Amino acid sequence: MNYRKGRYEVTVLIGRKIKKVYGKKSTAQEVLKGIDVEVNRGEFVGIMGPSGSGKTTLLNVLCSIDFATEGVIEINGHSLRGMKEKALANFRREQLGFIFQDYNLLDTLTVKENILLPLAISKLPKAVAESRVKELTSLLGITEILNKYPNEISGGQKQRTSAARALITNPSLVFADEPTGALDSKSATALLQNLQNINETKEATIMMVTHDAVAASFCTRVLFLKDGLIYSELYKGDKTRQAFFKEIMHTQSVLGGDGYES
Template identity: 50%
Template sequence: MSVVTATPPAGIANANQSNSRKVLLSVRDVLKVYGSREAVTRALDDVSFDICEGEFVGVMGPSGSGKSTLLNCISTIDTVTSGSIILNGRDITQLRSRQLSKFRRDDLGFIFQDANLLDTLTGFENIALALTIKGEKADAVRTKVERTATLLGVTDVLRKYPRQMSGGQRQRVAAARAIVADPKLVLADEPTGALDSRNAAVLLETLEVLNTKLHATIMMVTHDAVAASYADRILFIKDGKLFNELRRGDNSRTDFYQRILEVQAFLSGKQGSSSAVGFVASHVTALGN
């Protein structure tokens, strides 16, 4: 089996993208450098891609590849060294402190590996927090919380405290909190990392509901091929660079999962070591398939 080296030029992640959707997030020529002259690390090296409204995009790569740094820059937890990150027409790398607070509150929703719920608040109060901070009226808060909780199947834990919930329930409450205020972009950082397989599957189905029924735009960083297979598109990062992209298209989730495994094997240098996970060159070169 022949092996190809696939390092696409900047912007290849936009190849074959449908023109029917509006570009929500545009990352352009992003560079993130850590260290000094003697020891410089390029955590992100000229990264460019777009995400359209309503997409569910996964970001994968080996440990230390830069995927978490990318998420941190988009969430404004970290700052870029150079380049631009444009969300809904606004370059967020140029926002100042007060503007950043409003941006995080109004435009972003977060789902972390740990649900990060407040232990002293009930499920209802945790979900409602994003709305009360924005100053919404009590009746509107209750309506939105109950509607979101029903959609995500957590109405039975609205009166419970996090310690009274299972891990899966806590993560679904966190997902409800992330989406209840209708953010422009939901960022999920290894959301299934602390869950067993059953609860992980429930959470992934929850994310799918957010995407398909609420049309939420989701960007998920994950190392798990099963989790990634729920996305529409996967961006692979290696050594701080955008390495490759896979689109699910009309493939079944099982077939998409196998394609993800093949690229992971290639990234780790293990292609050909197993007949079950052999790298297929066309998966790198024919991104639209």
């Protein structure tokens, strides 16, 4: 699959020696102990690890929702350090997309309004936005429910709405935090196939935290975290998903912990 190599050439995210310490000096707890990470364009990266290993903290720090205590984070050549609150917010809105475990949709807005939410203060022409909604919703299979409210649709539909919202701005990088955590296995598989599909066809770069080996097997690369450090890294390469899944399971058992914590 030589044609794919080209898409990996551009580095979207660079993290160097990322440290995160919670609490004051006396009770300080180091959650991230110096992590180096790089993500190239078009990658679908999974982050796994037992609870307490710092998965979500790493994601929050990388996506600028939380601040790193030490280290350098660059996304698309922009360093997050030193950016003001307002600039960071703009950066998140324009460059990043988010999918959360509990969907994080606004109850008072319809599906369509939720999807268009990140464009609420952008100058993007309506026609462009409209065509993006059309493309994304048909990719995700939620065209029928555009005028419904979140409380009228299923969990799987909510998560796909959330995915559409994450992608509406054509972000450089999509962060997904346990996106399948609240879904049944059928909806979860459907969503992951959607994400994989979008990753392949639209060359979207996705970074996903998960504790589920099945979910991770949809990725192109999986990072394993343990005690705030990267423990190992697996590439899918040309393996089948099943083979990759087995490999992940194996690494997880070596890592210790059952890997099925919530």
